[in-house]
Amino acid sequence: MLRVTLRNLLARKVRLLMSAFAIVLGVAFVAGTLIFTDTMSKSFDGIVEGSTPDVTVRPEGTGSWDQAPSADTRTIPASLVDELGELSGAERADGSVQSQSLTLVGSDGKLVTGFGPPTLSFNYDDAPAMTGEPAVVIAEGREPSAAGEVAIDATSAEKGGYEIGDTVTLVSTGDQPRLEVELVGLAEFGGGSMAGASLVLFDTAYAQELFLDGKDVFNQVALTTADGVTQQELAYEADQILPDGFEAVTGDAAAAQTEDLIGEILGFLTTILLVFASIAIIVGTFLIVNTFSILVAQRSRELALLRALGASRRQVSRSVLIEALIVGLVGSTLGVLLGIGLAQGLTALFKSFGLDVSETPLVIAPRTWIVGYVVGVLVTLVAAYLPARRAARVAPVAAMRDDVALPESSMRLRMLFGAILVVIGAGLLWLGLSGVDNGAWYVGGGAFSILIGVSLMSPLLSHPVLVTIGGLYRPFGLVGRMATQNALRNPRRTAATASALMIGLTLVTTMSILGSSVNKSVDVGVKKEFTTDFLLTNPVGAPFSTAIADQIREIDGVGDVVETQFVPARIDDNAFAAVTATDPPRLFDMFDLDATVDDLAADEIAVREDKADDLGLEVGDAMTVETQSGKYELAVAGTYPETNVTTEYLTSFAFVDLVKLTREDSFVAVNAAPGSSASEIEEPVRDVVADIPTVVVQTQQEFIDSQREQINGILMLINALLGLAIVIAALGIVNTLALSVIERTREVGLLRAVGMSRRQLRRMVRLEAVAIAVLGAVLGIAMGLVFGTVLQRVLDDEGITELSIPVGTLVVYVVIAAVVGVLAAVFPALRASRLNVLRAISTE
Amino acid sequence: MSDGPTPATTRSVAARAVDLHKTYGKQEAEVRALDGVSLDVYAGEFTAVMGPSGSGKSTLMHLLAALDTATSGTVFIGDTELARLNDKQLTKLRRDDVGFVFQAFNLVPTLTAQENILLPLSIAGRKPDQAWYDQVIDTVGLRDRLGHRPNEMSGGQQQRVAAARALVGRPTIVFADEPTGNLDSTSGAEVLKFLQHSVRELGQTIVMVTHDPVAASYTDRVVFLADGKVVDEMQAPTPEKILERMAAIQTRAMDAAAERSLEGGAA
16 A cells, blocks of 8 residues: 555656645745744854853843943943952953944945944953953954054955045944044954944043043953853852942853843744744645645545555555655655755845844754654645545545546535634624724734635635636636636635635735835824924934034024933833933923923833823822833823823933933934924034934934835835745645646647647636636735724724725735736646647546 | 449548558557558548557547647648648647547536537637528537536437537538447437438538447448558448458458468568
């Protein structure tokens, strides 16, 4: 029996490959995701280990706040560094000056790292990291040794078009917005890849002048253990002499802490990519079920013969399952291999966003292979189970009959089940709409249930759609009619093939409606609320010097200027909360916010009304806010109405001093003075930041456009990933049609024999493919319309206040689906038209 | 060898084969399906091609019907030499000048009887000649079943639909490959009568390949094939005469085979 199975497989290499293709793509996506994130994480581990010393002395709590956009104002005096160096367990102690306030500008005036990874500035020294190697070595030229000298990493120098001896431009968010220094050396990072970040190195005194007001102090101290001393021993020894507010952390602990933080971000990325992988696999499962159903149907006579020769039902179904197992194994193997390519593609994609891990070799962990095989084989076996059971029910007598029809399970049960799922789904959507907590989850569950239900019911639903398409095919005459009839001939097969495309298009349509609604909401919201003439922001997200706002205030004709600064914080121990420090009365005044409080003291906080309701906070309550320098008890002083102009929590600038952050601006709103107009002050305002590429001035419309650009960028990325599902669906159409053509070989031969031209035959296959594709598109878009609309209604509270249905885009999707159909038909149509007429007619 | 003279001068030729050879396989495995067949098919005549299995009768019909190409030799349909045509022209020829009836009924299952009958015309984008169409439908006797699909009809009915399809475009020649092979004798007789009727009353030219002497007895002329050659022919056949002639051919073939093996043994 096994031999028969294997023979079968070998005799149908092409079909094997085609049915494996869905598996290959699904597994490739899973494997690619795992390989890519493993590689990222290895790359970051390299960075962390290559830059973390044996023991770090730093202000308490700093470790988990590496991403804090504003610099911590707590410093370590040089005298303490000397004391630490004299510890018996320490071989050396190196004071470290660090800043992210500078950004490297290329010789072409553009930011070298784009608006992605940071520029890391610090003082150059040869202190070894825990790997024993110095974090940074000078590969070419010499180390910076005086004011006005700099060394940068070789990759950034190349990107920026700089050579040794050139004048390098750095822009600062500090008091001195633009810095021009001489490039004296090219550095190399000891940990390998820099993930796209730029390194900027100064000598210590110059770095202190730039970042620490010229005082002989440091941000951190790197301690190196003496021979035979462990990290723990040295950290303990150092802790004894440290003043309050500082801590000594072992390299292992510091690295783990950083890696955890990176892992959190990578974990998020992995989850998103795996969601798309699952979509690919669900779509792929449909195709495998379909392919195996068709293959079993075509082989039913042969299976009946096996039964007639004494094979048991179990042997027959087992032979189908073994076939599936082999297809699964082959598909998984190819899938993981393709996944390696996909990981390379992802690496290139992220490199273009500035996150460059291309210097780290791809990490293909055994786990990746195991997961790939488990997913691929399991999915194929599950998908082949039903067709295998059906195969076993072929009566032995069928071998003797001319036309064998497989016993098909009644559609009624399937329809009933589908209808129940749709009803449950509709109920969940309704619940989501009725305003329960986490409504989006109900909508998601409901959408999933409806999607599966509609997939089950699709043989029934497809009929009216196909008949309508058939009506549109009237101009094609008989060929069009036969194409429609062929699509209607086996509703299950057509519907299953279309379902794959349907799922893809449901998701794409839902995302399009959401994206379009978000855009419109931003549009409406910004026009209503951002009533100022100009906004200053930093596209990188890093804050900038308050000097800029001060300069703008000086301009004739400028009226109100309101500054805000984001303070990263945690509230309730875990949730990242956006706390904004500002000058509250002026902010409320400028944006016409009807707040219950006027000014705030350093230990007071104002909460947005809806958030206060959610958390049950009332004026006078205390709440704990944790920042980089520790936890603070703040009193709720008042509330302000829902708005998009600021975040959920407001404090005064005094709070920034309290938590020991550098006072900087994240966002500045500018109005023309009464009697002056926006156009009058536009040029002088733009002049202020003309030399600072990290700060942009935007009018209301420019602000809307930049928001749209971000939303559209995300949307494009999502659609690109969903595009994979559509590619798989297209392959499904190819597969079904190719198998149908094989099945109808005799009929094709007959049509050719009675005079149908190759062109007409190709058109017939093509029209059938287009009918299937458009069927999938119509069902998908119909569902997407429902889901998108419901989601918008549910997310009304989250700021998506407007519903916008991008009709043009949806029409384009239908056209794309038709084109997908045309493309999918190329191979099967060619195959059909190339059939030898004589052989086709005499085919059994 | 033949019954009576062949009045080639008075009748026009609908199809002609000249020294046709067809071989399959190569060298030792070479099979000569046709080994120099020359044959004229006369217009308005019902011709049967008979012979034991392996005699090359199906191959001959495939070549005559432009379904296959000969290894050497030429085929004419009317005045057209097939070897000179490209695929497009061959397709047009099959559509306009040739009709087919196959052993297995070969109807398109998704189309009704009427649509199946009109299939070649629809493919060509032509309207049927209404009078001719009515005549064909009445002859075939299926007017009340035109709206049915193939799976709603009996085997005989299906084959009559296939025959009507072959006739409706008024082709130069109709080829029928064992048209009664899948039918019981009553249904088979219906189909054969219809074919005979369409030759006698409608003036159609039909070539039928068969191994059934009863079926061949409906024709005007029987051509006998053995070992890839035309070995005999007969006018106004009856089943008894055909059986007699076939037995003779069989005996001759066996003798020849015996001789060959004797020669082989001597060498």
